Amino acid sequence: AQSVTQLGSHVSVSEGALVLLRCNYSSSVPPYLFWYVQYPNQGLQLLLKYTSAATLVKGINGFEAEFKKSETSFHLTKPSAHMSDAAEYFCAVTPSGFQKLVFGTGTRLLVSP
Amino acid sequence: EPEVTQTPSHQVTQMGQEVILRCVPISNHLYFYWYRQILGQKVEFLVSFYNNEISEKSEIFDDQFSVERPDGSNFTLKIRSTKLEDSAMYFCASLSSFGEQYFGPGTRLTVT
Numbered sequence A: 001a002q003s004v005t006q007l008g009s010h011v012s013v014s015e016g017a018l019v020l021l022r023c024n025y026s027s028s029v030p031p032y033l034f035w036y037v038q039y040p041n042q043g044l045q046l047l048l049k050y051t052s053a054a055t056l057v058k059g060i061n062g063f064e065a066e067f068k069k070s071e072t073s074f075h076l077t078k079p080s081a082h083m084s085d086a087a088e089y090f091c092a093v094t095p096s097g098f099q100k101l102v103f104g105t106g107t108r109l110l111v112s113p
Numbered sequence B: 001e002p003e004v005t006q007t008p009s010h011q012v013t014q015m016g017q018e019v020i021l022r023c024v025p026i027s028n029h030l031y032f033y034w035y036r037q038i039l040g041q042k043v044e045f046l047v048s049f050y051n052n053e054i055s056e057k058s059e060i061f062d063d064q065f066s067v068e069r070p071d072g073s074n075f076t077l078k079i080r081s082t083k084l085e086d087s088a089m090y091f092c093a094s095l096s097s098f099g100e101q102y103f104g105p106g107t108r109l110t111v112t
Helices: none
Strands: A003-005 A010-014 A019-021 A024-026 A032-038 A044-050 A056-058 A064-068 A073-078 A087-094 A107-112 B005-007 B010-013 B019-024 B031-037 B043-050 B053-057 B065-068 B075-079 B088-095 B101-103 B107-111
Touching: A003 A087, A010 A019, A019 A107, A024 A073, A032 A064, A032 A073, A044 A056, A044 A064, A044 A073, A044 B101, A073 A087, B005 B088, B010 B019, B019 B031, B019 B088, B019 B107, B043 B065, B043 B075, B075 B088
Parallel strands: A010 A107, B010 B107
Antiparallel strands: A003 A024, A019 A073, A032 A044, A032 A087, A056 A064, A064 A073, A087 A107, B005 B019, B019 B075, B031 B043, B031 B088, B043 B053, B065 B075, B088 B101, B088 B107
């Protein structure tokens, strides 16, 4: 079975600071991993995905994530936060390209001026 | 850019009533999904659908729920007799050929 743990329900950063959102996964098979962002009253937008190719994955809006098998982690980073990054971020795992996504509990990113 | 659409955006219904939530997946996608998110909780999988059949369903997806693809474009979720605990945001998703699930904006279901 697959599962995802997101440490920190809330993360606060200042504008221009590094963003680090943590995700650890559990999977009995090599996983497919995703990060989604949810802005208030909107649906889930795909930020980036890992599917066993390069371990450092670049996504939209300047975000990237690194797959570390030894740490079972897939943390999301952005070098410099922008006010518009304030949203909820969800990490998700699936054992294959077409099966269900299993989501973490989400991390709300707050960005202050 | 193609996107998944959902209607209505908000549905209010009384306990015991039937509701149908509608989704139009992206046109060349073949796998479709329903998820739900109870307020303040994580997104949970309900059901996946491929080739006009349910391919996987969760424990939440009991006999009160059903899905259908009535024509070439719509994908519906029906709840036969709604309960208070069915109040949630329901998301439809469809799968690209690159293995990415694209989500619609959701339908907020409020059961009173």
